[in-house]
Amino acid sequence: MEPINVVTSIMTPLDRKNVDTDQIISKEFLKRIERTGFGKYLFYHWRFDSEGKANTDFVLNDSRFEGSQILVADENFGCGSSREHAPWAILDYGFRVVIAPGFADIFYNNCFKNGILPIRLTQNEIDSLLADGQKIPVELTVNLEKQTVTRKDTGAILPFNIDPYSRQMLLNGWDEISLTFQYEDQIAAYEERMAR
Amino acid sequence: MVKTIIEKVWDRHVVTEEEGKPDLLYIDLHLLHEVTSPQAFEGLRLAGRKVRRPERCYATMDHNVPTRNIETVSDPTAQKQMTTLEKNCEEFGIELAHMTHPDQGIVHIIGPELGLTQPGRTIVCGDSHTSTHGAFGAIAFGIGTSEVEHVLSTQTLWQNRPKTMEVKIFGKLGTGVTAKDVILAVIAKFGIDVGTGHIIEFTGEAIRNLSMEERMTICNMSIEAGAKAGLISPDETTVEYLRGRRHVPDGEEFEAVAAEWLSLATDEGAVYDTTLTLDAAAIEPYVTWGTNPAMGTGISGHVPYASDYASPSDKEALKKAITYMGLEEGMPLSDISIQHVFIGSCTNARLSDLRAAAAIVEGQHVHPSVTAIVVPGSRSVKRLAEQEGLDEVFKAAGFEWRESGCSMCLAMNDDVVPAGERCASTSNRNFEGRQGAGARTHLVSPAMAAAAAIAGRFTDIRKVPVLQD
Numbered sequence: 001m002e003p004i005n006v007v008t009s010i011m012t013p014l015d016r017k018n019v020d021t022d023q024i025i026s027k028e029f030l031k032r033i034e035r036t037g038f039g040k041y042l043f044y045h046w047r048f049d050s051e052g053k054a055n056t057d058f059v060l061n062d063s064r065f066e067g068s069q070i071l072v073a074d075e076n077f078g079c080g081s082s083r084e085h086a087p088w089a090i091l092d093y094g095f096r097v098v099i100a101p102g103f104a105d106i107f108y109n110n111c112f113k114n115g116i117l118p119i120r121l122t123q124n125e126i127d128s129l130l131a132d133g134q135k136i137p138v139e140l141t142v143n144l145e146k147q148t149v150t151r152k153d154t155g156a157i158l159p160f161n162i163d164p165y166s167r168q169m170l171l172n173g174w175d176e177i178s179l180t181f182q183y184e185d186q187i188a189a190y191e192e193r194m195a196r
Numbered sequence: 197m198v199k200t201i202i203e204k205v206w207d208r209h210v211v212t213e214e215e216g217k218p219d220l221l222y223i224d225l226h227l228l229h230e231v232t233s234p235q236a237f238e239g240l241r242l243a244g245r246k247v248r249r250p251e252r253c254y255a256t257m258d259h260n261v262p263t264r265n266i267e268t269v270s271d272p273t274a275q276k277q278m279t280t281l282e283k284n285c286e287e288f289g290i291e292l293a294h295m296t297h298p299d300q301g302i303v304h305i306i307g308p309e310l311g312l313t314q315p316g317r318t319i320v321c322g323d324s325h326t327s328t329h330g331a332f333g334a335i336a337f338g339i340g341t342s343e344v345e346h347v348l349s350t351q352t353l354w355q356n357r358p359k360t361m362e363v364k365i366f367g368k369l370g371t372g373v374t375a376k377d378v379i380l381a382v383i384a385k386f387g388i389d390v391g392t393g394h395i396i397e398f399t400g401e402a403i404r405n406l407s408m409e410e411r412m413t414i415c416n417m418s419i420e421a422g423a424k425a426g427l428i429s430p431d432e433t434t435v436e437y438l439r440g441r442r443h444v445p446d447g448e449e450f451e452a453v454a455a456e457w458l459s460l461a462t463d464e465g466a467v468y469d470t471t472l473t474l475d476a477a478a479i480e481p482y483v484t485w486g487t488n489p490a491m492g493t494g495i496s497g498h499v500p501y502a503s504d505y506a507s508p509s510d511k512e513a514l515k516k517a518i519t520y521m522g523l524e525e526g527m528p529l530s531d532i533s534i535q536h537v538f539i540g541s542c543t544n545a546r547l548s549d550l551r552a553a554a555a556i557v558e559g560q561h562v563h564p565s566v567t568a569i570v571v572p573g574s575r576s577v578k579r580l581a582e583q584e585g586l587d588e589v590f591k592a593a594g595f596e597w598r599e600s601g602c603s604m605c606l607a608m609n610d611d612v613v614p615a616g617e618r619c620a621s622t623s624n625r626n627f628e629g630r631q632g633a634g635a636r637t638h639l640v641s642p643a644m645a646a647a648a649a650i651a652g653r654f655t656d657i658r659k660v661p662v663l664q665d
Contacts, residue, residue, distance in 0.1 A: 017509060017513055018388055018488050020488065020625075020627045022606075023627065027607060030231050031231070031260065031273040031276075031277050032273065033238070033280050035238075045633055050634065074509065076389040076392070079388060080324065080420075080625060080627060082232070082340055084235075084341040087340075102392060103392075106337075106338055109339075110340035165216060177245070177350060180349075183212060183350075186211050187211055187220075187222070187350065187351065187352055190211045190222055191222075191351075
């Protein structure tokens with residue numbers, strides 16, 4: 001997993017609540033057995049019409065946001081299915097950070113396993129980012145070490161919380177399974193205790 | 197100290213807890229299917245790792261399986277995914293109920309049937325509807341593929357301790373009101389993300405009176421309220437369901453484990469972080485009108501007006517949803533015509549669901565403009581239903597009687613609702629495109645779906661003659 005600390009980029013404003021993982025990656029793309037190559041299917045049915053032509057009014061097709069690494073959306077992002085294909089598609093498309101007032105639990109967890117930083121900001125902060133970011137592209141600098149999001153336009157520094165464990169995992173790009181193997185003795189002892 | 201069942205089961209599974217870290221939680225049972233596991237097994241292979249406890253894993257094929265002509269899978273990518281699962285299970289020594297195996301079925305239906313699902317267990321699966329198993333008083337939750345790989349190699353997961361929430365349904369349900377209506381009402385009333393960060397325990401007289409199959413319907417859709425998991429304290433109903441099942445001990449040993457299961461129930465006076473209550477008598481048969489499971493109301497109701505909402509973003513969400521759904525503000529739900537009926541899914545494809553639907557359609561005929569299918573949740577459900585002659589009731593009424601699988605709930609196989617067409621579905625999600633690109637899904641109970649199949653539109657099941665006898 002690629003470590004993540006500072007990301008500076010134009011933000012992509014996705015002004016929607018309750019974006020479910022069925023929208024992030026539709027079921028017809030779940031049949032592949034690889035982890036990579038899902039980026040071209042991200043938000044497929046919002047990005048393209050039934051003939052495969054780009055929907056020009058969808059934000060991912062707006063050239064002002066091309067190359068963006070930060071996605072900003074409204075509350076309860078990533079609800080629904082547990083499919084990790086959703087964060088895989090987000091990452092493969094080029095996003096490293098997703099910012100929202102809140103996330104669904106499984107999606108939130110899945111982000112950390114893939115080097116994506118999910119950030120919770122307040123509803124007011126998000127409302128303002130979404131409103132401003134749709135008018136004129138807004139550049140953000142995300143700093144995981146310092147736990148801040150900085151707006152280039154206003155200079156506002158928005159602090160965020162993240163649990164220390166997930167922060168360490170992302171900063172170091174650690175493989176969680178290798179880390180858990182260090183607890184082999186405790187796991188074996190637990191199993192022995194339960195077998196009695 | 198008095199505790200909730202959530203705390204009792206969680207505490208028993210903590211392998212280690214350290215300052216600044218989530219708990220390392222032991223996983224008793226790991227269920228697998230073809231869609232979310234291939235990358236996890238590949239990860240093991242690449243790192244030269246083994247499956248730590250293959251006997252704690254159980255796999256089946258459900259998401260992709262055809263429900264007609266099960267010998268041939270038309271989509272080569274789907275076929276490859278299933279072949280991959282077969283190879284992985286063989287290589288790593290995991291028991292598999294493959295596509296034509298007598299125990300095959302939707303993973304959340306066969307776990308309880310086989311007695312793999314038991315009170316007090318921690319159960320995970322790479323599928324969000326793993327919450328179903330909570331009906332037995334297990335902590336059961338969906339995980340992503342990286343976590344599938346983590347459980348395969350370590351039999352544990354790092355998990356932050358969730359908060360506890362009680363959802364109490366007091367009083368008695370009215371005639372024609374089912375478990376599905378209860379959970380849809382809970383989600384509509386309290387919101388699609390009310391459970392985020394919490395495990396919900398469902399309590400109250402109305403919950404106690406439910407059968408195990410009905411309890412599974414409730415817990416199944418906890419995830420649609422955003423909960424980490426949903427569960428119900430075990431009682432005699434739980435014990436009697438499990439007695440005699442294949443993976444459950446028998447004789448004296450059964451009585452001993454049963455006593456242990458019952459002791460897991462939430463203690464009198466235990467306190468939850470949050471408690472929500474709902475009056476069972478106020479719940480009507482539900483129909484969703486929108487594009488998430490919280491967008492629903494009782495059958496006597498109508499599609500909301502934008503003026504019903506205060507915030508501009510809620511007004512906008514309503515507009516987007518009804519545009520997608522092809523509905524108008526204020527439209528009565530009983531005016532909505534449907535073209536498809538799907539009776540199936542891990543929410544509502546158990547034997548009692550099929551019986552409830554069959555009771556409505558018996559002697560009737562599917563409306564000429566409706567295509568209706570029944571997809572039993574497992575091969576076992578299918579066999580039992582056929583022994584009772586339910587298949588004949590459905591077929592005589594013009595339903596198609598299919599093989600078991602996830603089918604039209606998420607339309608990964610050939611069972612797809614065409615764009616712009618409307619389906620009364622007993623499944624769990626009405627998201628845009630869920631049953632096919634452009635398809636419009638309305639979530640209902642099996643009886644409501646059956647009544648809609650006959651009438652060609654939504655109709656109040658409480659007014660259907662069979663229920664009045």
